[in-house]
Amino acid sequence: MIRVKYISLIAGILMVFACNNSNKKKENIQNNNSEIMKQSDVINSEISKVKFAHTNSNYFSASGTEPFWNLEINEERVVFKTPSDSLKVPHVEPIMAQGFNVKRYDIETESNKITIQISQTECTNAMSGKVSPYSVTIEYKKVTETEVEKLEGCGHYITDYRLHDIWVLETLNGKKITQEDFSNEFPSIEIYSAENKFMGFAGCNQMNGRLFFENGLLRFTNVATTKMLCEPNNKEAEFLKALQSSTTYTIENNRLTLSNPSGILTIFKKID
Incomplete structure (x- = not known):
């Protein structure tokens, strides 16, 4: 009788160990699957960042002085900044001049109108003396105003x-x-x-x-x-x-x- 009790006790202990090992294996599998999913999410996130970065990479940059201004163009938007104003508008396809490497962007929103002309003519920054391959002329005004402000400066394309x-x-x-x-x-x-x-x-x-x-x-x-x-x-x-x-x-x-x-x-x- 005592021997039977010992055997039952040992069998019970073995079942407990077996259950614990099984639970640990399930837990390890779940943890591994969770880690794989996390790594997959990180990879997908990085891929999205690369795609987003490429889409929003500027392909043209320009600047000027008196007053200071800056222009950035990418496939999504055109960003134009002066000390007193900042304008972000959707990208538009430029109009090409026949026979010359001249491009004109005509952009109009509810509140602003801006014309950007980029010409492949050598340009020298008035302050730094830096020479750029393109000359840029910008004319812009608010829809509520009649006066057009004209700015000139230099720019360059940013190679992919x-x-x-x-x-x-x-x-x-x-x-x-x-x-x-x-x-x-x-x-x-x-x-x-x-x-x-x-x-x-x-x-x-x-x-x-x-x-x-x-x-x-x-x-x-x-x-x-x-x-x-x-x-x-x-x-x-x-x-x-x-x-x-x-x-x-x-x-x-x-x-x-x-x-x-x-x-x-x-x-x-x-x-x-």
Whole structure:
């Protein structure tokens, strides 16, 4: 009888341990799932921040003196500030002047009217002496007033930060490249967006040059290469022609696509 009681007691203790272990396992699983969900939320939040930051990144900035004023333009809004006024209005597409690199933004709200003209002419800041590639003229007034205030200053386009990377060629004029096209290594470009310059390998020779950037517009200019003799089947010349013919770009899925009105010219893959 005593032996039966001991056996029952031991069985009860084992059941308690088993239940505790089971509860702990369930608790650990719940904690792990909770941690995974938290990490997922953090990742999604960071992705949203990147998308939001890109959408709201300024693509043009300008300023002037007498009086001091500042202008910032992005895809969402135009922000214009003076010592006595601050104006935030929705972005509008600019009107292009034919034959000249001049853009005009005509913006009208219930309380304000503003016209911004950006011209690709060299401009020197009256106080700092800093030279900018664009001249800016702003005319604005409140709807309730008749007098138009006119301001002048200097500005520049802000090159898309996403271009800053190393890109290796994948396709050229609609065809995926092979070792037969470039015997040694595939062409690559390293873009320095803050300095508007690039360097790289053209498929046979080393190269470097400058970037011309405006909102949605990208050109590779002042391209210089070394003078090594290339193999007859090497497509370096075709690649350089495509690179210098591009006018627009897109970045998606770690790919940089360069195009012009005729279509897609090159596609690069990001490697860094």
